[in-house]
Amino acid sequence: MSLSRRNLVKLAGLSGLGLGLTACGRGFGGGGDGSGGGVQLNMVWWGDASRAQKTQAALDVFKKKNPGVTVKTEYQDSGPYKDKLATRFAAGNPPDLMMMRMDSLREYADRGALLDLNQHAGAIDLSGLSESARALAIVGDKSFGVPSGLNSIGFVVNRTLTEKYGVKIPDGDTWSWQDLAAFAREISKASGKKVYGTGFEAYTLANLIVFTRQRGEDFYTPDGKLGISEATLVAWFEMFQAMRADGGFPPAGFFENVGGSPQQSYLAKGAIASQIIPTNNFLGYNAAAGGNLVLLRMPGETTEKRRGQSIDTPALWSVAAQSKHPAETLKLLNFLINDPDASRATGTTRGVPANAKVAAEVRPSLPPDDQVATDYLIGLQKEQLPRSYTYPPGSSSIAAGMQSIATEVEFRRQTPRQGAAAFLDAGRKALGG
Numbered sequence: 001m002s003l004s005r006r007n008l009v010k011l012a013g014l015s016g017l018g019l020g021l022t023a024c025g026r027g028f029g030g031g032g033d034g035s036g037g038g039v040q041l042n043m044v045w046w047g048d049a050s051r052a053q054k055t056q057a058a059l060d061v062f063k064k065k066n067p068g069v070t071v072k073t074e075y076q077d078s079g080p081y082k083d084k085l086a087t088r089f090a091a092g093n094p095p096d097l098m099m100m101r102m103d104s105l106r107e108y109a110d111r112g113a114l115l116d117l118n119q120h121a122g123a124i125d126l127s128g129l130s131e132s133a134r135a136l137a138i139v140g141d142k143s144f145g146v147p148s149g150l151n152s153i154g155f156v157v158n159r160t161l162t163e164k165y166g167v168k169i170p171d172g173d174t175w176s177w178q179d180l181a182a183f184a185r186e187i188s189k190a191s192g193k194k195v196y197g198t199g200f201e202a203y204t205l206a207n208l209i210v211f212t213r214q215r216g217e218d219f220y221t222p223d224g225k226l227g228i229s230e231a232t233l234v235a236w237f238e239m240f241q242a243m244r245a246d247g248g249f250p251p252a253g254f255f256e257n258v259g260g261s262p263q264q265s266y267l268a269k270g271a272i273a274s275q276i277i278p279t280n281n282f283l284g285y286n287a288a289a290g291g292n293l294v295l296l297r298m299p300g301e302t303t304e305k306r307r308g309q310s311i312d313t314p315a316l317w318s319v320a321a322q323s324k325h326p327a328e329t330l331k332l333l334n335f336l337i338n339d340p341d342a343s344r345a346t347g348t349t350r351g352v353p354a355n356a357k358v359a360a361e362v363r364p365s366l367p368p369d370d371q372v373a374t375d376y377l378i379g380l381q382k383e384q385l386p387r388s389y390t391y392p393p394g395s396s397s398i399a400a401g402m403q404s405i406a407t408e409v410e411f412r413r414q415t416p417r418q419g420a421a422a423f424l425d426a427g428r429k430a431l432g433g
């Protein structure tokens with residue numbers, strides 16, 4: 001029996017109560033090289049067996065280039081990762097190098113648990129990163145990590161379906177949210193609602209953050225407060241209601257029983273013609289959907305008050321302040337970020353290489369779909385984009401609250417205005433404001 005996406009989210013949120021998702025038998029200690037003398041580093045992250053294989057391939061290269069240094073890796077499914085990492089720190093046994101969630105960075109940084117990389121400029125070279133990429137780990141005047149890879153979000157359209165139903169794909173550089181609604185309505189009408197024109201979750205913060213910026217606001221302000229207005233939230237919820245009423249968007253509850261992987265998505269099943277995805281997942285979605293997806297920028301980027309897209313990261317690499325081997329750990333981090341051989345081994349499993357020169361160098365060796373995602377990110381980094389601010393402590397509660405409220409609005413148990421007011425009230429309390 002498969003779990004719905006929403007149930008997965010709910011279970012993940014309960015992991016702190018001992019009800020976390022199963023880690024596929026890995027616990028928080030699967031795989032890696034724990035043999036040999038010299039210095040042994042401990043590196044932890046979340047992901048699956050495929051990512052583990054690629055990560056180990058990079059570490060094999062590191063070991064050859066750095067004899068005497070071995071790396072014991074431990075990986076975990078994403079749901080329980082946050083709690084298990086907190087347990088390690090509470091026990092006084094932090095890993096040397098760890099994958100850090102964006103919604104956890106401030107919490108660890110504020111406690112002094114992470115190494116300030118600005119104090120170790122001679123050991124790690126960040127000159128190959130764009131200002132937008134470097135800013136992702138900045139808290140105040142300190143830097144507590146490096147993007148493990150870069151991504152953004154984008155709109156993918158299934159060209160097989162648009163050609164089948166004779167609907168033109170919008171210009172991804174100039175289209176608006178209204179253009180998306182018109183496109184979605186056309187697809188649904190032409191297919192007799194066998195295919196809905198578009199479908200994506202209202203509760204996904206990455207989508208809402210872009211919409212918020214386009215309206216001239218920041219979802220999170222530089223001082224860690226909520227910057228989104230009630231009017232913007234109302235407009236967001238009303239947009240979904242209007243597209244549903246038009247027939248271009250699936251009915252309430254449509255996404256309740258769909259899995260979270262590309263293979264399980266309605267895009268892969270041909271039930272919707274377009275959706276929003278993280279760009280580092282383009283290869284997986286394109287393969288699952290038949291290989292004829294087109295990657296577009298988000299609607300509204302040239303029609304609203306300002307740009308909404310930003311350069312983001314699936315996660316940061318951070319170093320524990322209490323690492324017993326900081327010099328060797330920084331050497332490993334520098335390798336992962338700046339050595340082309342490391343990025344050739346890992347591919348884009350964690351996004352496009354954060355070092356722009358490395359990204360350009362390894363691009364020809366990537367699969368064609370990864371090249372599409374890489375070109376997308378390289379292009380965005382050349383443009384004037386708003387900064388992506390560090391998530392403040394309490395943001396995990398905000399994400400969970402948004403999912404609950406968006407569901408209430410979706411099923412019309414709350415109006416868009418009621419949902420917006422409830423979200424802002426809960427969000428301000430979560431941030432201590």
